[in-house]
Amino acid sequence: MYGRTLKLLAMTWFIASGAAGCGFASPGYDGTSYACAATAPLCPPGFTCEGGQCRQGDIAPDPPDAPLAPPAFDATITVPDAAPPVTATFGERPDADHQNVTIDTTITDADPTANDGASERDAIDASPIASTLMRFDLRAIPPGAIVTAASLDVVVNDPIESGTFRLLPLTEAWTEDGATFLERKAGVLWTAPGALTPSSDPTRVLGEIAARAIEPITITLDPAVVQAWVTAPAANDGFVWISTSPDGRGGQIRSREYTDATLRPLLRVTYQP
Numbered sequence: 001m002y003g004r005t006l007k008l009l010a011m012t013w014f015i016a017s018g019a020a021g022c023g024f025a026s027p028g029y030d031g032t033s034y035a036c037a038a039t040a041p042l043c044p045p046g047f048t049c050e051g052g053q054c055r056q057g058d059i060a061p062d063p064p065d066a067p068l069a070p071p072a073f074d075a076t077i078t079v080p081d082a083a084p085p086v087t088a089t090f091g092e093r094p095d096a097d098h099q100n101v102t103i104d105t106t107i108t109d110a111d112p113t114a115n116d117g118a119s120e121r122d123a124i125d126a127s128p129i130a131s132t133l134m135r136f137d138l139r140a141i142p143p144g145a146i147v148t149a150a151s152l153d154v155v156v157n158d159p160i161e162s163g164t165f166r167l168l169p170l171t172e173a174w175t176e177d178g179a180t181f182l183e184r185k186a187g188v189l190w191t192a193p194g195a196l197t198p199s200s201d202p203t204r205v206l207g208e209i210a211a212r213a214i215e216p217i218t219i220t221l222d223p224a225v226v227q228a229w230v231t232a233p234a235a236n237d238g239f240v241w242i243s244t245s246p247d248g249r250g251g252q253i254r255s256r257e258y259t260d261a262t263l264r265p266l267l268r269v270t271y272q273p
Helices: 002-019 223-231
Strands: 031-037 047-048 053-056 084-092 103-109 122-125 129-136 146-158 167-168 183-185 207-209 218-221 239-243 250-254 268-272
Touching: 103 122, 146 223, 207 218, 218 268, 223 268
Parallel strands: 122 239
Antiparallel strands: 031 053, 047 053, 084 268, 103 129, 122 129, 122 250, 129 239, 146 218, 146 250, 146 268, 167 207, 167 239
């Protein structure tokens, strides 16, 4: 009797709920649960919809997922400092960083077979033509270094009255004790006598200065040319000094053999390792 009364009460609730908008599909009671529609999971008081069935007793909802903790990381990231630029000097002065790296000589059409590699002075003249050859070995600069600046310190022994001293990269190898106006080394001719084009490259001026007094001077050099020597040491043939005087003027600088070593040529190169 009690079961029939409960069933009637439940059916009455289902009918009322349906009239109020309950979406039960084929409600039925099997003694333990009622069928309920998944689309409208409404159950009578004391019942909870679970798996499509209204079951007696409250079913505790699943606890919410715990929030994910943010990934742990070290907030302090150490970035190594860039290596500071390095300035190195090359030459035969007592305070040079790298010594025994210089060769120089004068060649002239006034005596085309003469070698002047041991002279204390280097001549640069327009008429008769006299040119100074000079080279610095830069292999002490580490491979991959980026040249950012370069300059050449020399002491003018005889100033040029007009025009300039112009420095052009050489394109052919030569020796200090073998170079003459005709030959770049013993038994080997220059392509152009006097190390003129194409034995030198007039399109790439390494540096230029109008030296009008007997004094030390500093010539700013094209770092791209020096960079090429650092990148490919075998292509470093040095450079030639020429006079651009329109009226045949010239001058002299003190060479690497000059008696006072503090007055010898000095090349200064700044690079980023």
